[in-house]
Amino acid sequence: MKDKAYFLTKAQENYPELNFTVLTPDITEFIATNGDSVLLDLGEHAVGHFSFTFDRVNIFVDSPVRLNIKFGEDIREINDDFSQYNGTLSNTWLQEEIINLDFPQNITMPRRYACRFIKITVERTTRPIRLSDFSFKASTSADISVLKPANTTDDLLKKIDRVATNTLKECMQTFFEDGPKRDRRLWIGDLRLEALTNYYTFKNTDIVKRCLYLFAAGECNNIGFLPSFVYETPYYHSGATHIEDYALLYVVSVCDYYEHTGDIDVLNDLLEICKSQLESFSATLNENLITTKQDGWFAFIDWCPGLECLTALQGVYLYTLERFSDVLKTIGDKDYQKYSALISKIRSACKTLFYDKNANAFINDYDNKQLSVHSQVWMILGGVIEGEEAKKLLLYCLHNKNFKQPVTPYMRHYVIEAMLKLQMKAEAIQYLKTFWGGMVEIGVDTFWEAYIPNDLEFSPYNDRMINSLCHAWSCTPSYFIRKYGL
Amino acid sequence: MKDKAYFLTKAQENYPELNFTVLTPDITEFIATNGDSVLLDLGEHAVGHFSFTFDRVNIFVDSPVRLNIKFGEDIREINDDFSQYNGTLSNTWLQEEIINLDFPQNITMPRRYACRFIKITVERTTRPIRLSDFSFKASTSADISVLKPANTTDDLLKKIDRVATNTLKECMQTFFEDGPKRDRRLWIGDLRLEALTNYYTFKNTDIVKRCLYLFAAGECNNIGFLPSFVYETPYYHSGATHIEDYALLYVVSVCDYYEHTGDIDVLNDLLEICKSQLESFSATLNENLITTKQDGWFAFIDWCPGLECLTALQGVYLYTLERFSDVLKTIGDKDYQKYSALISKIRSACKTLFYDKNANAFINDYDNKQLSVHSQVWMILGGVIEGEEAKKLLLYCLHNKNFKQPVTPYMRHYVIEAMLKLQMKAEAIQYLKTFWGGMVEIGVDTFWEAYIPNDLEFSPYNDRMINSLCHAWSCTPSYFIRKYGL
Numbered sequence: 006m007k008d009k010a011y012f013l014t015k016a017q018e019n020y021p022e023l024n025f026t027v028l029t030p031d032i033t034e035f036i037a038t039n040g041d042s043v044l045l046d047l048g049e050h051a052v053g054h055f056s057f058t059f060d061r062v063n064i065f066v067d068s069p070v071r072l073n074i075k076f077g078e079d080i081r082e083i084n085d086d087f088s089q090y091n092g093t094l095s096n097t098w099l100q101e102e103i104i105n106l107d108f109p110q111n112i113t114m115p116r117r118y119a120c121r122f123i124k125i126t127v128e129r130t131t132r133p134i135r136l137s138d139f140s141f142k143a144s145t146s147a148d149i150s151v152l153k154p155a156n157t158t159d160d161l162l163k164k165i166d167r168v169a170t171n172t173l174k175e176c177m178q179t180f181f182e183d184g185p186k187r188d189r190r191l192w193i194g195d196l197r198l199e200a201l202t203n204y205y206t207f208k209n210t211d212i213v214k215r216c217l218y219l220f221a222a223g224e225c226n227n228i229g230f231l232p233s234f235v236y237e238t239p240y241y242h243s244g245a246t247h248i249e250d251y252a253l254l255y256v257v258s259v260c261d262y263y264e265h266t267g268d269i270d271v272l273n274d275l276l277e278i279c280k281s282q283l284e285s286f287s288a289t290l291n292e293n294l295i296t297t298k299q300d301g302w303f304a305f306i307d308w309c310p311g312l313e314c315l316t317a318l319q320g321v322y323l324y325t326l327e328r329f330s331d332v333l334k335t336i337g338d339k340d341y342q343k344y345s346a347l348i349s350k351i352r353s354a355c356k357t358l359f360y361d362k363n364a365n366a367f368i369n370d371y372d373n374k375q376l377s378v379h380s381q382v383w384m385i386l387g388g389v390i391e392g393e394e395a396k397k398l399l400l401y402c403l404h405n406k407n408f409k410q411p412v413t414p415y416m417r418h419y420v421i422e423a424m425l426k427l428q429m430k431a432e433a434i435q436y437l438k439t440f441w442g443g444m445v446e447i448g449v450d451t452f453w454e455a456y457i458p459n460d461l462e463f464s465p466y467n468d469r470m471i472n473s474l475c476h477a478w479s480c481t482p483s484y485f486i487r488k489y490g491l
Numbered sequence: 492m493k494d495k496a497y498f499l500t501k502a503q504e505n506y507p508e509l510n511f512t513v514l515t516p517d518i519t520e521f522i523a524t525n526g527d528s529v530l531l532d533l534g535e536h537a538v539g540h541f542s543f544t545f546d547r548v549n550i551f552v553d554s555p556v557r558l559n560i561k562f563g564e565d566i567r568e569i570n571d572d573f574s575q576y577n578g579t580l581s582n583t584w585l586q587e588e589i590i591n592l593d594f595p596q597n598i599t600m601p602r603r604y605a606c607r608f609i610k611i612t613v614e615r616t617t618r619p620i621r622l623s624d625f626s627f628k629a630s631t632s633a634d635i636s637v638l639k640p641a642n643t644t645d646d647l648l649k650k651i652d653r654v655a656t657n658t659l660k661e662c663m664q665t666f667f668e669d670g671p672k673r674d675r676r677l678w679i680g681d682l683r684l685e686a687l688t689n690y691y692t693f694k695n696t697d698i699v700k701r702c703l704y705l706f707a708a709g710e711c712n713n714i715g716f717l718p719s720f721v722y723e724t725p726y727y728h729s730g731a732t733h734i735e736d737y738a739l740l741y742v743v744s745v746c747d748y749y750e751h752t753g754d755i756d757v758l759n760d761l762l763e764i765c766k767s768q769l770e771s772f773s774a775t776l777n778e779n780l781i782t783t784k785q786d787g788w789f790a791f792i793d794w795c796p797g798l799e800c801l802t803a804l805q806g807v808y809l810y811t812l813e814r815f816s817d818v819l820k821t822i823g824d825k826d827y828q829k830y831s832a833l834i835s836k837i838r839s840a841c842k843t844l845f846y847d848k849n850a851n852a853f854i855n856d857y858d859n860k861q862l863s864v865h866s867q868v869w870m871i872l873g874g875v876i877e878g879e880e881a882k883k884l885l886l887y888c889l890h891n892k893n894f895k896q897p898v899t900p901y902m903r904h905y906v907i908e909a910m911l912k913l914q915m916k917a918e919a920i921q922y923l924k925t926f927w928g929g930m931v932e933i934g935v936d937t938f939w940e941a942y943i944p945n946d947l948e949f950s951p952y953n954d955r956m957i958n959s960l961c962h963a964w965s966c967t968p969s970y971f972i973r974k975y976g977l
Contacts (some may be wrong), residue, residue: 065728067674068581069602095554095617103589107602107675108724116593131581188553189593238594242551402560 007274008035012222013241015274019215021146021179025053031322034137035125042126043136050078050475051143052119052175052185058138060109069105071129076100076120077175078186078474079449083122085470092468098187099470103128111138119186119475120398121450144377147174147207150191162434162491164442165482168409170206173199173480174450177207180216180237184454184473190244191216192234193251194305195477198418201471204265206489213262214271220255221278229285231255233305248305249289250318252282253325260328269336279329280340286322294351295319306379307416308455308465312409313369313377316359320383323351327388348388355389366402374433378402379416381433385423396427412465413455414440414479421481425489434491441482452479493760496791498708499727501760505701507632507665511539520623521611522548528874536564536936536961537629538605538661538671544624546595547967555591562606563584563820563961565671565935566687569608578954584673585956587720589614592636597624605672605961607936631855633660633693648920648972651927655969656692658937659685663693666702666723668671668941670959674870676730677702678720680791681735681963683722683744684904687968690751691973693778700750700757706741707764719763719791735775735782736792736804738768739811742976746814755822765815766826772808780837782803792865793902794941795952799855799863802845806869809837813874834874841875852888862886863895864900871909882913898951899941900926900965907967911975920977 030045046378077083087099100118155166176182180191181199200213223243225232230252232244256279263272289296296319304314326344333341361368367384369375381402385395402408411417424433443458454476457463464472516531563569573585586604641652662668666677667685684701709729711718716738718730744764749758775782782805790800812830819827845853853870855861867888871881888894897903903926910919929944940962943949950958971977
């Protein structure tokens, strides 16, 4: 029987092997007295455990030594004063420890950190001390030896590809984490983008399989939607909430997996769950087959302040119906027709109900005429609008301040997906270079969770200190560059 | 050859077995939200490692949890605000940690603490959490099964004896520590008193042997004095300074050990080192055979503000000469006469030079006429004054405010030793009851490093928070009660 235990067993069978690399900073020894500090640079972003040796210089240290150890994904984070943090997420994600050491020892700090820089400040010592043997044991389940260089001659795209694969590598741990500094959870939205990029880079299909099973084991309500995220350390725990676009994108992720692997066993294992996502969603539809706003956090789409998501969510539904019915058709599942029959009806309804002739664009809803790039992108990906008309609309909304603009790299992924669907290869390259290239220009090692050109202080959480600077949903440039030969 | 390596090997051969006891507080589970705190009471003073389990209550905790964990030897320490500490010793001895936990886990904190109370404050959580499985793994090298009740019918003395043996037990770890909360070092002055008490309580002579060898391996100067303290964790390290009275009391400690064990091999191993302590000391004598004040911290005697130590130190010398020459005589060592011949000469010199007829007491020095109990006690223990005359002097100085009074339990030990030398058994009992009994009255679990009746804020380090409340040099009531049948 395919129950929670079955899915967890399957997930466990595909537990990845972690590959470890020991990084050492240039500085190998630091002699310090009270108040001194040292900055270590690992030379690259790393996820793992930090070790060092503390010893006396000459006279034995006659009282415990107190160290403040700060880990930063970039140097700005090192220079931030965490006591001034004023964001909406818990300050405990800020990577800083105060430790007291009683006597000389080699210490491996128990927590995992995501960082390139480490700053050690000697908060209190009564004698000179020697810190040495700095070592960072970095982990990833990505196998670097599998990775081939991107087949592009464009220098900036090459650089973008390197940072993107590095971002994915850092997020690939025992599952696809959203960000190794913060959250460290498996979210459906991130999973889908990581899996796509992974198919064209590290090609570890087992970890995708594992993540799909981890969600299959999840329960968060009695209406059939999967949880939007799960935890697996130190034991499996299902997130307590769902998000409808994520639940739908789970179905798409299963389709992606099947198309890339042809693994019918996994598809069969997950088919009922996929169907139940669509059933649960159909329960939200009104008489026009348009979804209705549910209580709580019903859709994600993007971290964009004030964004209304109804039209975009309807696009995600169409996108899912199309992908899923194609897969059902391929395997001869009789439900194929039920889903595909819906598609044209819903597309018509969307065009009729959401397309505003005055605005020459899709509005969010009849009750809320908000204009957003998000609505246009998902109507395009949902096949409501196509060809030259769609191209014109997309270019228009991306350059018009009356439209809410994409904020996260996650949403920007779907902008590019829409462009490539419309054969707008040149525009896609330009968009990649402007956005991800902008991060490359400021010297990032990994792509950020949130980036707005010319606003380096932007945070979805009211304080930039807490932002994740290595975030899975930013890794898809490598997918585009490699799949579409950009 | 008897070199450092030889002595360290001998010390290692006598490495004690630690006995572990797991203590659990009454409270077994604590459900907390942000800002909550819980006070755990182990029911007794303990030295060791604290463990607990952190888990979610219902919803998974979606960000790291920050705990402040404070360990107090008594409840006052728990209620102290360590940020207000203003003492002369390093604040890192104050037992408080801030830890961040990423996910549910059972954690054993890496440092050793000395405490009865543990207060856990949840500094930051975004969800309710459960703390449970509180457990404290206490260690001691004392074997409780060896301990017999004191043969006294006096209730207060019984209580004093129990607290005193408990104090010794807690300080007996891999060597005789001075205090398990702070310093955690092997000091000669503490070693001597712990060894004496141990002979009449836990009877672990191997640990005494080990400590004597640990000092024998020490070097801190090129004039032959042993270091006043040594460390052995994580590797042997000799203290960088000597104190003359401690160097002399090392010799006395070897004599004590030989008298209690008859172990001639150890005595032979350490004989040259003992002689070199006396040779080094004799180099400080002037033409009258009186020691001269040396640079730096040359004598300890007591933590008593402004105390002048010359006369007391001279008494320690006489005390040592007498004990050592007796032992040499017993084993037929020809140096016996050299040392014993000095005794009467020096006693005369002391009486002539230090006894002030106007004050009717020993002054500190011809240049500094400071009056102190310390000078009288050590002149008595050095045999400069005896019998009724000595009794009268001792009682007089103990009740006269013109005399500097003893501060530490360490110095008070020698007051009682002087009383018992003079057959002042009733006075000794009274003194024990007043001082150590005073601590029992306020409910201590172990005897303190520093205690002044009616001044519970007293500290030799300018801030009471840093005081050690379980201190080896306070354990000798059990020695007196048991040896002298008080």
